[in-house]
Amino acid sequence: MSRKPMVRPGGRSARVQQAVHTAVRELQAEVGRPELTVPMIAARAGVTPSTIYRRWGDLQELLSDVAVERLRPEAPPEDHGRLLDDLRSWAEQFLEEMAAPTGRAYLRDALLGDPDGDNAGRCSDYAAEQIGTVLARAVERGEDVPDVDTVIDRVVAPVMYRILFRPDGLTGAYAHRLAEEALEGFSAGR
CATH class of the missing domain: 1.10.10.60 (Homeodomain-like)
Structure with a gap:
């Protein structure tokens, strides 16, 4: 239990x-x-x-709980006035934080002490909330936007996969490219 x-x-x-x-x-x-x-x-x-x-x-579940709290964003994403710029900035920051040694350690701890997947869900919710904020701002500006799940699938998922299995090439340019691809088919303020 x-x-x-x-x-x-x-x-x-x-x-x-x-x-x-x-x-x-x-x-x-x-x-x-x-x-x-x-x-x-x-x-x-x-x-x-x-x-x-x-x-x-046990200790691992405690470390997992601490890690999940440390992965919670401290502030809303920056507003750069245009969806593409907001999403590029957010994706770059997300990649930098998760790929850093401390971010990797927190990810490892969050998942190791999480037999039921609750912590993974909480971490996913944090990213979804941040993306939701970015998208809501764009909607208020009259921009066409994808849904949150599309951005998770096109930005968050590849970043996490690369961090875990293919850490080469984790650069700001990679994050920007993912953000641009996430918005393909939407006007995105281009």
């Missing part, structure tokens, strides 16, 4: 989650991921190891 952290809007549960997540991030920076243990994290967070085991199940 997989245990997932309960997400509550506040109170003790939120404080425990924040303290444990902070402890994981600090300890990863200090001692490295391979050296992390649940008792070490619990001591830093000021909770008992049983609290972590009860809430997350």
Whole structure:
């Protein structure tokens, strides 16, 4: 049985989650991921190891939960005034963040501690929300746009595949080309 952290809007549960997540991030920076243990994290967070085991199940599920939170975008995508420019910028930033060593580590952790696929779904939702923001802005400007799934299929999916299996050529130019191809058949402000 997989245990997932309960997400509550506040109170003790939120404080425990924040303290444990902070402890994981600090300890990863200090001692490295391979050296992390649940008792070490619990001591830093000021909770008992049983609290972590009860809430997350094991170390890998905790690391997965922390990774998913770190993959959540901190701000909406930049608005450059035209769909093509917005999508190029977003695709380049997405590629850079996911392909960086820390991004790869977060992806690995997010998926390794995720036997049910819930974290993969959360990560996908983050990308879809960002793309949705870009597309909604373009609609407000009167531009023709593809749907979110088309952009995921034409930009996100190839980026993730290349990061995982063929990491050569992960450049800004590659991201721009994917964004342009995602908009083929739409006016996209060209």
